[in-house]
Amino acid sequence: MSDPQTIQPHGTVLPPSLSIRNATTVRDLLQAAFESTDPVMLSVPDDADIDLSFLQLVEAARRHAELNGRAFGLQKPAMGNLLSTLERAGFITAMTPRDREFWLHRKEQQ
């Protein structure tokens, strides 16, 4: 199960281009990370070029992790371009407590 609070010293560092132009590469990178590391912790550059395709890939990775009992998370809470893209895409409004914990590292009282 994902546990974003467990910060790893060396996460999977993603490239600065996280848009549709690079989506296949990023997908492959995520798949490789799941094959080679555990837990998989993503390090997203603050100034990364991000669009919806990346958000979908991370959501797909969350489903994959959940299904396979793997730990998966972000090394640090969403900020910068990642946070603004989450807002623009309407992800923030729709977030469940677990989503908030994953993306924003905010644990809420149930």
Added chain:
Amino acid sequence: MTTLDPIQVFRTEAAELFEQIEGGLLDLLHDLSNQDQIDAVFRGLHTLKGSGAMFGFEALAAFTHHCETAFDRVRKGEVSASAELVACVLAAQDHMKALVDRPNGDNAEEGDRLLAELQAAVGGQGGSGTVVTPPLAANAPVAADTAATTWKLSFRLPSNAMANGTNPLGLLDELRELGTCEIRADLSKVPGLNQIEPADLYVSWQVTLTTYQPRSAIDDVFIFVMDEMELQIEQQSSTAPIAGVKAPDTPAAPAAEKAVMEPQARAEASTPAVAEAKNGKAAENVRVPAERLDELMDRVGELVIAQSRLSQLAGSSVDIQLRAVSEDVERLSGELRDTMMVLRMVPVTQLFSRFRRLVHDLARETGKMIELEFEGETTEVDKTVIERLADPLVHLVRNSIDHGLELPDERIAAGKDRSGRVLLSARQSGGEVIITIKDDGRGINRERVRAKAEASGLVQPGQQLMDQELLQLIFQPGFSTAAQVTNLSGRGVGMDVVKKTVEALRGVIDIRSEPGKGSEISLRIPLTLAIIDGLLVRVGSGNYVIPLSAVEECLELSLEEDLRSRGRSFISLRDSLVPYLRLRDLFRTGTAPDPYQKVVVISTGDERIGLVVDQIIGDHQTVIKSMSKLHHDVVTFSGATILGDGSVALILDVIHLINVGQQQEAQLRAAG
């Protein structure tokens, strides 16, 4: 998992958009006030800009933005469309194509020059009469209501929306610009990492929007994707002005227009890539790379050969079950071949449509008035034929306009309309397509042709030539002289190259010309190049294939009749003498002739000859294989095919043989 390269997808989409834009611009020339065409061009430019920005073609997006802005002014009625503006945007489109092909190409100066011309064309330099009155109030956007309205939107974009260049975030931003928005993403359809197609879109949205803008402003946000998306809009309530939502002072501009008016800033604007041509039928079509069709064609060809072998084996077997299976395979492979042929066929309009631009440009260059007309655009031809015919046809059309059509004053003096007419037509005739380029110009000057032919040694002074022979001289290598070549027709493809290309397609060129009335050049091309129906014949101990489309009839040549001809080699066929070739002699078989030889009469256009063979074996589905490089110089055969028993049969080059036969006839006539 196969994933399309998004850049390649964009290039393909861009090519379609260029066609759409160019077609719209050329149509607009017929009616410069046609709002539908203006809108279509604007949408094409808008989509191109947005898609370009989305896929990292920043230079393209920035350049296209200016053209889009210019057309937006036309769309809004601030500037009227003019022939100059259309010409500018057409030229700008060529620059855009270059930016798609070479995103980092160093051609900024050309871009600046084109933009300066564009600026002048939209009235920047006070072009006469380009500024028109603002649109009537009735045509203006509907004024905003005084009360805010809350709308519930639920929408899902097509799964290929992002791959096609639409940026959903841009659409959401545009919705936010209309008022207060609560946007909730629905992620329930996002699959797992091993199932996801990275470029596909899985997210859908529910939006609650409170706005002073009319419903049409919401529709405008989705204007480019409306046909392919799922969209529900429900009005929830109308209320008095509410806090946080500013009532607009001016009539609302549709969101799509806003995106246009904001200079440069919207590199990541909404970027729909929905070509109108799709008309909502995208889901019914599959885009397949052409090379895959070629591969499939090769496989079908091999299957036909294998089936032929099976049929032969089954034919010599007493096993009834084997024969039954063989017949089934034969039927199925025949059906597969026919289906494959249909897949390779594309309408000739794909070839013709590119000439609209060519003729437009030539008319401006030469000062001639030209009406280009098409006939039979829906005629379908093998895609390879279409590809290979493009250059020869360009040359023929250029020649028609450059050498054939007169200037308007000359035409008036000759009692003709000011506008010259060029007709491009296509029609199917049996297994051939006949493509004709016809003009109503001055016709071919036979005296000049003869003079040039004599000067270049192609004919002897005073040599008797039939009219058709004289006209065919223009297809001789080296016929064109420097004095004749202009910047229009002298681009390195001579008429001899045109003829060679057509003959390489197993086609022939007919030419007719009437002084003062015009010329007509017809290309007769086989509908397909990969598999043909052939007539299998035996000459000596070898088998040969004659393309069935060229066969007129078969006759018997008795030994007595053969002897009676005394070497004249003519056969009387319904009151006309037809020359014939003894293939046994031509191929030097060294065998005695069969007692009852056969004459296969073949023709191309008006020319026909007989081919004397020993035996007609029957029709044969022929998969054409190219000759090897070693046999590059062999002219009598156009290819080879593999028969059912594994042996090779050469395919006769009908055009070459007819030429040989005609020459033989001419020599015999000259000898008296």
